[in-house]
Each structure stands twice: as structure tokens, then as C-alpha cells.
Amino acid sequence: MHRAAVFIMAKTPQPGEVKTRLCPPLTGVEAAELYRCFLLDKIEQVRSLKEAIPAVAYAPAEGRTVFESLAPGFALIPQRGPDLGARLANGFADFLTNGCDAALAIDSDTPTLPVEFLEQALDLIWTPSVDVVLGPTEDGGYYLIGLRALHRLLFEDISWSTSRVLPETIKRAEASGLRIARLPAWYDVDIPGDLEHLKRALAVTGGIEPFHTRRFFNALRVGDHLLERLGGGA
Numbered sequence: 001m002h003r004a005a006v007f008i009m010a011k012t013p014q015p016g017e018v019k020t021r022l023c024p025p026l027t028g029v030e031a032a033e034l035y036r037c038f039l040l041d042k043i044e045q046v047r048s049l050k051e052a053i054p055a056v057a058y059a060p061a062e063g064r065t066v067f068e069s070l071a072p073g074f075a076l077i078p079q080r081g082p083d084l085g086a087r088l089a090n091g092f093a094d095f096l097t098n099g100c101d102a103a104l105a106i107d108s109d110t111p112t113l114p115v116e117f118l119e120q121a122l123d124l125i126w127t128p129s130v131d132v133v134l135g136p137t138e139d140g141g142y143y144l145i146g147l148r149a150l151h152r153l154l155f156e157d158i159s160w161s162t163s164r165v166l167p168e169t170i171k172r173a174e175a176s177g178l179r180i181a182r183l184p185a186w187y188d189v190d191i192p193g194d195l196e197h198l199k200r201a202l203a204v205t206g207g208i209e210p211f212h213t214r215r216f217f218n219a220l221r222v223g224d225h226l227l228e229r230l231g232g233g234a
Helices: 028-047 061-070 084-096 115-125 165-175 192-202 211-220 222-230
Strands: 004-011 053-059 075-078 102-106 132-136 142-147 180-182
Touching: 004 028, 004 075, 004 084, 004 115, 028 053, 028 061, 028 115, 028 211, 053 061, 053 084, 061 075, 075 084, 084 102, 084 142, 102 115, 115 132, 115 142, 132 165, 142 165, 165 180, 192 211
Parallel strands: 004 053, 004 102, 053 075, 132 180
Antiparallel strands: 102 142, 132 142
């Protein structure tokens, strides 16, 4: 039977260490709590996948106990490497050389992503005519990459956190003869403008609900005070 790991790239939700580009309008404590909610929702999403090994690739290395609490029953591996590309490549290496026939790396910044996209990715990764599965984000990056074999060139010397990530990854894959399947694009939450997008999306989200993210907004009335901090109206 084929075995696929779905691993969340995650950081421990510490103030000043996560979602710093959301500060302001959020405080450091609020940003860390929002990110913790993102993680909890993403963990529940991955747990719902029937035919996958749920996992978290966490940073920093001393954060293991945090994720033992947040994601009980998940496989846990520390992120290793000086940049995101090395950490992704090493994560794939860990799973693909330890009993998994495929692996999907997913982000922790898309709490409203339909779980159907992850299910579609799991189907595509077993398709013989597909070598790489990519889930594009609207800002030029990707929320998911899936592989059956490690191709380190997809991760080396990439300008991470820029709009060049996705096109450069596609260019390298095609130059190497790798066949790509693309999922629908989605948005991630990185900068202040994304918060209003998220607020609107929470009003219409169906399926597996981002319960924790919604609770954060409701409890802190973020939908109201964010608009005030941003200096805008509805």
C-alpha cells in the first residue's frame, strides 16, 4: 500500500517570532495567538485526511514539546537547514527515505484552504504522469508542494517570500523534465491587508471550519478594531 506523509511547516507560536509582518495592526501577542489558531486549524485539516500520515516539521528544535501538545499523534520532525529551501528539502528527505512513497509539504498560513484541495493533491501525487504537485498562492508563492522523489534543485537558491517563488519553481521543474500538476490558487495571511480578506472569508467558509481562527476573531473583536487600526471603514 502506498504511504504518503502530509507535513505542516510550522514554527512555535512565540510573540515576536511569528507573523511579525502583521504587527501593526496586531500586537506581537495577538499575532502569535492568531498563528497558534492557524496551526490548530491546519492540524485538524490534516488529521481529517483518510489516507495520509499526518506530520509536522517544526522549528526551532527545542519546540518539540509544544507540538506534542498541539498535534498529538502526528509524526514530528525538526526543521533542518539555514533557509526555507533547505528545511523543505530535508523534510522531504526525512519522509521519502523512511518508508513513505510520497510526501506533501503544506504551509500553516492558509486557515480557510478547502480540505478538498489537499485531498486532490493526494490523488494527483499517485498519478504516474505527475512528478510535482503545486498549490499556488495569490502572492506568487505556494501553499503546497508534493513529490514522490526528492528534487533538491526545486529548493536551492530560491528567493523565498517573494513573488518569484512559484514561477522559478515551475521553470526549474520544466527544465528538468518534471511534469507538474497545479491545484487551485488560494490566499495566505502574511500582511495586514490579508486580515480583512480573512475576515470576509470567515463569513462564507463551509466544509471543515477554521474554528480556532474564527474564535480568535470573535473573542478579540478583531474585525472591528483592525479596521480602526488600519484607519479604514467596512
